[in-house]
Amino acid sequence: MATAREDAADLRDDAAHLREGKVTSREDAAHLREGNATSREDAAHLREGNATSREDAAHLREGSATSREDAAHLREGNVTSREDAAHLREGNASSREQEIRAAATIRTASDEHMTKLQQANAHLVIATIEAHKLTEQVETAKVQLDHLAHHDVLTGLPNRMLLQDRLSQSIELARRHGGQLAVMFMDLDRFKNINDSLGHAVGDQLLQSVAQRVVGCVRHSDTISRQGGDEFVLLLSSIEHAEDAALSAQKILAALALPHRIDRHDLHIGVSIGISIYPDDGQDAETLIKSADTAMYYAKENGRNIYKFFEQDMNARAVQRQSIEASLRRALERQEFVLHYQPKINLQSGTIVGVEALIRWQHPERGLLAPAQFVSIAEDCGLILPLGRWVLREACLQARAWQLAGLAPITVAVNTSALEFRAKDFLENVRATLAATCLEPRYLELELTESVLMRDAQSTDSMLHALADMGVKLAVDDFGTGYSSLSYLRQFPIDTLKIDQSFVTQISSNPDDATIVSAVISMGKSLKKRVIAEGVETPEQYAFLLAQHCDEGQGDYFGRPMVAEAFATLLQTGVSLTLSD
Numbered sequence: 185m186a187t188a189r190e191d192a193a194d195l196r197d198d199a200a201h202l203r204e205g206k207v208t209s210r211e212d213a214a215h216l217r218e219g220n221a222t223s224r225e226d227a228a229h230l231r232e233g234n235a236t237s238r239e240d241a242a243h244l245r246e247g248s249a250t251s252r253e254d255a256a257h258l259r260e261g262n263v264t265s266r267e268d269a270a271h272l273r274e275g276n277a278s279s280r281e282q283e284i285r286a287a288a289t290i291r292t293a294s295d296e297h298m299t300k301l302q303q304a305n306a307h308l309v310i311a312t313i314e315a316h317k318l319t320e321q322v323e324t325a326k327v328q329l330d331h332l333a334h335h336d337v338l339t340g341l342p343n344r345m346l347l348q349d350r351l352s353q354s355i356e357l358a359r360r361h362g363g364q365l366a367v368m369f370m371d372l373d374r375f376k377n378i379n380d381s382l383g384h385a386v387g388d389q390l391l392q393s394v395a396q397r398v399v400g401c402v403r404h405s406d407t408i409s410r411q412g413g414d415e416f417v418l419l420l421s422s423i424e425h426a427e428d429a430a431l432s433a434q435k436i437l438a439a440l441a442l443p444h445r446i447d448r449h450d451l452h453i454g455v456s457i458g459i460s461i462y463p464d465d466g467q468d469a470e471t472l473i474k475s476a477d478t479a480m481y482y483a484k485e486n487g488r489n490i491y492k493f494f495e496q497d498m499n500a501r502a503v504q505r506q507s508i509e510a511s512l513r514r515a516l517e518r519q520e521f522v523l524h525y526q527p528k529i530n531l532q533s534g535t536i537v538g539v540e541a542l543i544r545w546q547h548p549e550r551g552l553l554a555p556a557q558f559v560s561i562a563e564d565c566g567l568i569l570p571l572g573r574w575v576l577r578e579a580c581l582q583a584r585a586w587q588l589a590g591l592a593p594i595t596v597a598v599n600t601s602a603l604e605f606r607a608k609d610f611l612e613n614v615r616a617t618l619a620a621t622c623l624e625p626r627y628l629e630l631e632l633t634e635s636v637l638m639r640d641a642q643s644t645d646s647m648l649h650a651l652a653d654m655g656v657k658l659a660v661d662d663f664g665t666g667y668s669s670l671s672y673l674r675q676f677p678i679d680t681l682k683i684d685q686s687f688v689t690q691i692s693s694n695p696d697d698a699t700i701v702s703a704v705i706s707m708g709k710s711l712k713k714r715v716i717a718e719g720v721e722t723p724e725q726y727a728f729l730l731a732q733h734c735d736e737g738q739g740d741y742f743g744r745p746m747v748a749e750a751f752a753t754l755l756q757t758g759v760s761l762t763l764s765d
């Protein structure tokens with residue numbers, strides 16, 4: 185299709201040709217006039233020839249002949265001129281027609297041309313508007329990309345990169361003016377439990393709700409950023425005293441203490457906060473964040489849902505944690521782990537009906553370490569998988585050894601972490617271990633926390649059924665501290681509910697805890713589960729549990745965790761129970 189520009193060029197060419205036609209007619213007339221003039225000159229030369237000398241007579245005769253020929257030519261020339269003039273007249277006539285036709289063509293063409301030009305103009309206007317829109321879209325996309333690069337998608341808070349920038353600028357300002365600033369590292373307490381048991385969608389909403397509340401606690405000039413997962417970092421860009429940071433931390437703890445209403449759940453979440461101060465705890469952004477992070481670990485270790493200021497000796501303990509990780513890797517090969525065994529008692533009969541295997545690390549320099557000092561580190565670095573396999577095999581071997589020694593067969597319980605339970609070869613490993621140690625599956629019980637069980641209910645259900653079909657017993661550990669769906673509890677092939685020791689400890693002093701324990705016992709009974717109370721330390725607690733018809737008890741009152749030989753002796757002699765009046 186021809187463009188408007190091409191059409192316009194064609195029109196210009198037509199007009200030029202038209203003008204050229206007129207010029208040709210004018211040139212023809214000029215040539216005709218020139219032809220007449222030449223004939224007159226020839227006649228003059230002829231007359232001049234007659235007047236020359238006799239010597240030139242021959243020439244004259246020749247000249248006369250030539251003159252006659254010339255005269256003939258002249259006559260012909262005149263005739264040609266007349267024809268030319270006629271042609272010229274015709275030419276003039278046709279060029280007028282051409283002009284008229286051309287004028288008409290130009291008129292028609294200019295109408296079409298105008299329409300085409302108008303159309304082309306309209307296209308141009310639309311194209312210009314589109315180009316404008318596109319430029320605006322590109323600009324908006326640029327702004328959005330920039331926002332995305334510096335903000336967390338879930339909460340909309342500044343991200344790690346933007347925090348780093350702002351922190352570096354604030355440090356520069358504080359350095360120039362001799363000021364102080366605070367960095368607060370915040371990590372939600374047991375967020376994983378909520379995420380695992382209620383799902384990621386609920387977890388995400390909880391993070392958004394937490395973000396909003398923290399934003400409401402700080403000044404506009406401060407920066408609250410999400411570092412990823414359940415970690416947030418707050419920059420208080422200008423403070424007078426370290427106590428200002430403590431006040432902000434208290435405000436945040438109070439704001440988060442109120443339940444978050446999400447998806448019909450009232451969720452409670454605590455936060456552990458570590459605080460570092462510029463210039464005392466670091467001169468640059470990286471060091472300040474690291475110091476606040478180290479302090480946050482201390483807040484976790486010291487009870488959670490609290491804040492801690494960074495102290496220099498915390499670094500030494502962080503280094504210690506790293507050295508534990510390094511030596512954990514060698515500890516398995518060096519056979520530095522041992523299992524201790526704690527009895528489980530039938531509360532009615534007082535007999536030992538089971539035992540829980542609890543890991544200890546016989547550290548060559550630091551002595552006997554409790555699981556709290558290394559299990560979470562082993563989970564963090566993946567070493568829990570080989571460690572868990574060792575525990576399972578050792579516990580099965582020991583249970584079988586007691587049987588072979590003629591002691592009453594009892595169930596041995598093994599703690600199973602989420603990573604182990606979700607490992608691809610977990611089921612196969614349990615089967616292979618039982619076969620290798622010749623322990624009947626009914627004498628093995630796996631203890632799983634609520635968060636492990638309630639995460640991904642479908643795969644949990646099939647794994648639990650496969651274990652139950654094998655004959656292995658299943659128990660819910662720390663029951664009451666996580667979130668359990670009652671319908672799953674009924675659906676899963678679970679044998680035992682272990683009431684968390686935090687409820688049992690306060691049975692006598694806190695009526696609410698006593699009510700919870702009673703409720704769990706009756707619920708367990710109606711779901712046809714065995715109920716065992718953990719952490720029984722006093723005869724009062726034992727009496728209460730007995731009165732509530734709790735099936736079993738475990739705790740220091742019946743026997744602390746002990747080495748295998750000591751447990752064998754206890755199994756032979758039995759535990760002695762005394763009830764207070």
Ligand SMILES: Nc1nc2c(ncn2[C@@H]2O[C@H](COP(=O)(O)O[C@H]3[C@@H](O)[C@H](n4cnc5c(=O)[nH]c(N)nc54)O[C@@H]3COP(=O)(O)O)[C@@H](O)[C@H]2O)c(=O)[nH]1
Pocket residue numbers: 526540541542543554555556559572575599600601661662685718719720721738739740741745
């Ligand atoms: N993945 C694995 N986790 C393990 C393994 N072994 C232990 N653990 C986990 O460590 C937690 C702490 O264990 P531990 O320090 O051994 O504490 C146990 C008991 O000593 C303690 N307990 C028992 N009775 C009482 C009591 O009367 N008072 C009191 N203050 N503490 C008491 O409780 C712990 C047993 O808890 P539980 O497992 O919930 O029954 C431990 O909780 C495990 O999660 C392992 O091999 N693998």
